[in-house]
Amino acid sequence: MYFLKRLVFTIPLILVISFLAFGLMHLAPGGPFDKERAPASPEIKRALEAKFHLNEPVWKQYLRYLGLLWDRTPEGNWHRVDGGLIAGDFGPSMRYRNHSVNDIIAQGLPASLTLGALSFCFALGFGLPLGFVTAVRKGNWQEYAGSFLALLVICVPALVIGPILVMVFAIKWRWFPVALWCSPWHAVLPTLTLGLYFVGRIARLMREGMLTILHAEFITSARAKGLSETAVLLKHGFRLAVLPVVSYSGPLLADLLTGSFVVENIFQIPGVGVFLVNSTLNRDYPMVVGLVVLYAALLLLLNLVVDFAYSLLDPRVKYE
């Protein structure tokens, strides 16, 4: 019930977000047709603006974008203008003619999502064991090496790792392709670039969770029962130790998104991140608002999933 309520609450939130994005974009000077290659005559420009309804007042454009604009037909009947956000239509792109924003998202989103998912899995796969080891081997060299490694990968950002990986593994040794997104082989370097930072973040969170768990009473009693050390740590300790990772994965996912813009840029991956940067510069209004809404919805949903997972993992937590 709680999650249902939150799911419903995302709708007004997305409305507010779309309003802010729309308003900001229209505040900015310049329009989508300012940078046309041929110097457009004023008539052409006016015709284009009329086609995309840019000559209307902004509030009307916004309502049209949402799909909440009612118009009068020649016969005098009121009817809703077709399309709009409520119909799941993000509108046409003003810059990439003959493409709707939906097309572009449908083309780009799979690559972006795959990259994000691969990187997150990579981060979990390496970060959790790393954090586990640094916590269990406290005081040993493993702790120092592991903690330093975790902090190091946090502090060497993707925009440094990426070009260096390309120079070494793609250009010098030719093990991996330099760029693009065609085969699993193409995914290796981008995943590494994006994922390493999160390996460090997750390792630190995991270490923290494990350290607090190690002193808990139920661990002592599990040991007292005569369970083997691996059973104690993996079966009893791990499940609770992973909680900080889960509870912190909302901000982590937001950072993953930010990182993916850079990684898509470095490796020229045809994802949606590239479009966001270009479209804001080109004042491609529907594109920017569409992508902002898409990202917000994605993150809100993922956060909901994360909270749900948290309540499953930790039955003590009750959402009212």
Next chain:
Amino acid sequence: MNDRVERPESGIQDANSGGTDRLSERTRRPRPEARLHLSPNQRAWRRFRRNRLATGSGIFLSAVVLLILIWPWFEQPGVARHLPKAMTWPSTTLSDAQFQPPGAEHGFGTDVHGRDLLSRVFHGARISLLVGVVGAVVSLVIGVLWGAIAGFAGGRWDSVMMRFVDILYSLPSMVFVMVLITAMSGLLEKWRTPAVGVSDFRNPSMLFTRLQAAREAGAELLRKRMDAGFLEQLANYKPGQPPDETLQTALADQLNKLQNGPPLFDERWNVPLRPKTLSLLQRVPRGEAAVWLNRYLLEDAFPNEIRARETWFTILLTGLFSPKFGATTQMLLLFVGLGAMSWLTMARIVRGQVLSLRSRGFVDASRALGASHARLLLRHILPNLYGIIMTYVTLTVPSIILYESFLSYLGLGIQPPQASLGSLIAEGAAQINPIRTYWWMIVFPGVTLASTLLSLNFLGDGLRDAWEPRTGSE
């Protein structure tokens, strides 16, 4: 929290030392730990100073800050934009002589325009750190106010304000900052780019449209300088056709006139052009070189302006009060945008602390004495938060530097001719090719960025361990 944990300890020591007789106390110097009446902050400092990694990072950072602050005084005016002698210009052959590998003359090598990378990195680090620190201060102000008010007010206000923070946590704030910065910086773009570039004189239709931009102050300036006949000739030109000979000669003639006349930048920016730039301007550019000359011109026209204004205080002042200098206003946008997205953790932590502090005895006592809310907050609660606030500011700086470098890498942050570490790395990454590697253009800014972030994180972790010894990281 510190008080609660450590007071009993000092109480015990109090009793012990009270029990020893005066003679032995005079002869035996007490160990530093056993000294009495240390405030929690003093105890924390003591713990901090014992952390070698953190103090080492602190020293490293202060050295970096000192270096980038005093660097402009040691820099020769010509060093920042050095043209290698090997590069004859205008050149008809392809050459990469401007990329000098690291050597005795250029410690970090030279960049795509043949400039000394060492001083570029210093300038970049300066701007990155400035953005990081000011952004962190912005986040500090918002976060502390928000958290303190929420925690102090409690009840419904608290839950509403914290719910807001939760919502912001789950939104892609970086996407918003990207949109915000591009939208706002569009307003400033007009001030940054010159109305007409030298290369426009090769394309009459482009020149015409550029000159028609009525609101451009620079365009008007140029129009006034040109002959009326020439402007008419331009207006009659049909786009798409190759310009005929009379037009071509007229174009060259006008360019020549403009270049040999008093420099335009002079009027628009009140920046005297250096003789070298003027002499460069007088050669008619060809092919690729035209683009290159344009960039060189742009970046060369401003260094005096930039250097004169680049002290930290004046950056803020000019940014605040003069829209004329676009780059600093762009930087202000970065400060505000990145600061405004990074205050959430600070607000949460401050709110938690305020919640626990406001029910403590000394606050109750002060309230019983009739202290106002403001006095309670400022006098009794905030001073107890210094340590935590300092810790989280230190940890916010690297994250803001990271975000800034991302933005600059994508071309949305710091714009040339200014540089940040992110934009320097972007310049290096743009030069990656399969034939030659100019590794120094990525490695040196990258290592600078990474070591700065690393030492800031070490410092922050050390501060946190010193002020809240019980809790772990994150």
